[in-house]
Amino acid sequence: MTGPRENPFYLLELPPECTRADVERQGQKLLGMLELGLPGAATHPTPAGARPRDADGVRWAMAELRDPARRLAHEATAQLPARMDPGSTTTPPSGEPRGPAGVPGLLMAAGWGRAP
Amino acid sequence: MMPWGAIAGAVAAMTLNKREGQSRLPAHAAVMWLACVAGFIAAGRWPSLPSLVGSLTGLAVCLVPWWFARRVCVPLGWHRAAWYLASADDITWTRDHCGAGALAAAWAVLHQRGDRARALGWVRDRLARESPLRGAGVVALGLLEAAQGRRDQARAWLTDADATHELATPAAARRLAAEWRALDAAERGDWDAVVELGRSASPRTALTRWLGHVGERLQGASLERRWSMAAWWLLAGRWRVTWPLMRRAWAPAAVAEAVVAPVAAFRPPEDVAARTRVPLLALAQARLDWVSARAAASGDDVAAAAAAWDSALAHPDVKAWMHQRAALLGVTDLPGARAALEDDVVERLLALARGGSARLPEAAEGAGTVATRVTWEARHALLEEVELACEAFRTRAEVRAALPSPDEWAAWLGLRDAVDAAMRRGGPGFRRLAFRAVNQSLTPWAVWLWNERKERPLAHEAFRWMATQASDAGDESAQALHEKNAACGI
Incomplete structure (x- = not known):
């Protein structure tokens, strides 16, 4: 199942100002597409790039958006536009320092065993 | 003809009749050999040349069994022979003979090709019968992990062996553990660790010292340091293997520019x-x-x-x-x-x-609800983890559920590393809070180890570690108690 960490608006590919009817229509459409195994339904865009999508996730998203209080919370965390490629804003490069390179195979060469 | 079989039997019988883990193989072998040769000469019979050469070889094996274990049995992967010879040594290993045998056997397993499962099982079974387990045994457990390709676990065991009290871990075991760790760190490019190991005041092999110098050079030490590096290289041996690294460190341009990727900072989305x-x-x-x-x-x-x-x-x-x-x-x-x-x-x-x-996030003064909740809930969850882990030790001590020595060490290592990591992540305030839980749960366990189970090296380690933790947490009475307990010896 697509985890509850997903934002239902991104998962259903709907804007936060969509109506309740939009939610139901889009949800049913995606469920049908997933059942038929259409390739476009298997992933969805988020601000951090494409994420997988499945039928359980779609049902969970529809249920979340039916509850007005939950929907308001999700609207607040669906402000950024979604995209299929991971954007530079959300995928920072690693800040790991890199020093002089190591010496592969030194342990065995120095007499501490051999490959089994 | 000399009765070599009888001589070997007598030597073995005398050696097996050892007390307090002391092997007397070299002394017994030498005395028996000299007595037999003298007896034959006195009787007017000269031993034949082949039997003399054979007996001298046997005598050499008995005199320096560790050398034969390390130079012959280990490279050939003869784990049983390595165990018996190393545990009979009295020159390199003045104590912890069983651990020495286990270490040599585990090292021999590392040299075996193909399926190592049987050899691993044999060494583990033998080790499990030994109690208490001392430092060389801990090194052996680390090498057994390495033989199974579990480098991280091996590193943890060997680090622990090097950190134990000098009475618990013979200098030879400490040297070998440090050498393995230095080579492993050099392989991974962790030159800080290599330098630290090389500089340590603890016993080290020449290879470890040399690697420390190499690490310093690669990290920017001056060219003058090359001469002491060369001296250690000559002492370290294994020149063919280490020559490429020596050449790299010797070159004036050895100091690689530390390429540090820019630490990413948050950039708000455009528009x-x-x-x-x-x-x-x-x-x-x-x-x-x-x-x-x-x-x-x-x-x-x-x-x-x-x-x-x-x-x-x-x-x-x-x-x-x-x-x-x-x-x-x-x-x-x-x-x-x-x-x-x-x-x-x-x-x-x-x-x-x-x-x-x-390290866990810390909310600033006057922070809002989200920051405050994240700060406190993260610490609360971490504290619960520490309490739960320590409570298991206390419960085991209460119901007297003893584990075999290697398993007890493994459990202790796992707990200590987890608590150390939690203390680092939690910060000073968390440390004071968590130490109470650690102290209440681990003290009965360590006392049980010492008083009833006679697992003194492990109990000593636990007391020393708790004394350090108490000092960091500012608990003076607990620190005094654990220092007193640790002072009871091993």
Whole structure:
């Protein structure tokens, strides 16, 4: 199942100002597409790039958006536009320092065993 | 002809009749050999040349069994012979003979090709019968892990062996453990660790010292240091293997420029005001997504994201937007909806804070609800983990559920590393809080180990570690108690 960490608006590919009817229509459409195994339904865009999508996730998203209080919370965390490629804003490069390179195979060469 | 079989039998019988783990193989062998040769000469019979050469070889094996174990049995992968010879040594290993045997046997297993399962099982079975386990046995357990390809675990065991008290770990075991760790660190390019191992005042092999010098050169030590590096290289031997690294460190341009990737800083999305309806919420969301995408989120990153959410949720524009949306959606309980949003954000931030190994976020003075909750809930969860882990030791001590020596060491290592990591992550305030739980649970366990199970090396380690923890936590009475316990010896 697509985890509850997903934002239902991104998962259903709907804007936060969509109506309740939009939610139901889009949800049913995606469920049908997933059942038929259409390739476009298997992933969805988020601000951090494409994420997988499945039928359980779609049902969970529809249920979340039916509850007005939950929907308001999700609207607040669906402000950024979604995209299929991971954007530079959300995928920072690693800040790991890199020093002089190591010496592969030194342990065995120095007499501490051999490959089994 | 000389009765070599009888001589060997007598030597073995005398050797097996050892007391307090002391082997007397070299002395017994030498005395028996000399007595027999003298007897034959006195009787006017000269031993034949082949039997003399054979007996001299046997005598050499008996005199320096560790040398034969290390130079012959280990490279050939003869784990049983390595065990018996190494455990009979009295020159290199003046104590912990069983551990010496286990270490040599584990080292021999490392040299075996093909299926090592039987040999591993044999060494493990023998080790499990030994109690208490001392430092050389701990090194052996590390090498057994390495023989199974589990380098991280091997590293943890060998680090522990090097950190144990000198009475628990013979100098030879300490040297070998450090050499393995230095070579392993050099393989991984962890030159800081290599330098630290090479500089240590503890016993080290020449190879470890040389690697330490190499690490210093590669990290920018002056060219003058090359001569002491060369001296250690000559002493270390294994020149063919180490020559490429020696040449690399010797070259004037050896010092690699430390390439440090720029530490990424958060960049707000472009045109956020124009492209989003509630820019403050969009910025808070962008920061949260940015932290989530980091390989290892630091406590500061998480704290900054929490602060961004606090300031967004407290802003009048966001409050107005929430009122407006709540009215449109028909939300009757706006505070409840706001709390649900806070819960979602806190849950995501907590997952980030707890997931990594970085220091936990700390809320600044006067921080908002999200930052404060993340700070305290992360510490609370970490404290619960520590309490639960320590409680298991206390319960085991209460019901007298003893584990075999290697398993007891493994359990201790796992707990100590987990608590150390938790203490580092939690900071000073957490340390004081967590130490109470550690002290209450581990003291009965360590006392039980010492008094009843006679696992003194392990109990000693536990007391020493708790004394350090007590000192860091500022608990003077506990520190005095554990120092007194540790002073009881091994």
